[in-house]
Amino acid sequence: MRKKIILLALSTVLGVGIAMAAEQSQDRSASPQVGQTADQGRGDPQRHVQMLTKQLNLTADQQKQLLPIIADRQQQINTILHDSSLSK
Numbered sequence: 001m002r003k004k005i006i007l008l009a010l011s012t013v014l015g016v017g018i019a020m021a022a023e024q025s026q027d028r029s030a031s032p033q034v035g036q037t038a039d040q041g042r043g044d045p046q047r048h049v050q051m052l053t054k055q056l057n058l059t060a061d062q063q064k065q066l067l068p069i070i071a072d073r074q075q076q077i078n079t080i081l082h083d084s085s086l087s088k
Helices: 002-027 045-056 060-081
Strands: none
Touching (some): 002 060
16 A cells, blocks of 8 residues: 555656646746746755645655655756756
């Protein structure tokens, strides 16, 4: 049962990541609102954990396990986004 919950959480994280990527590609053409930067609130692992906790009613133990996974995922995304050897 625990493995199913973790698998569900990871699937949700990937789904959220895909949705955020689609949203970001649409938002790139729009300028930020007054008082906001283009990257404000994006890529915060703790915020993702909070969102998933609310959606999935995660326990404190599940949150602790999920945070490093999401943080590592975000670091990998940032590495790819800032890799000048990749085409854009």
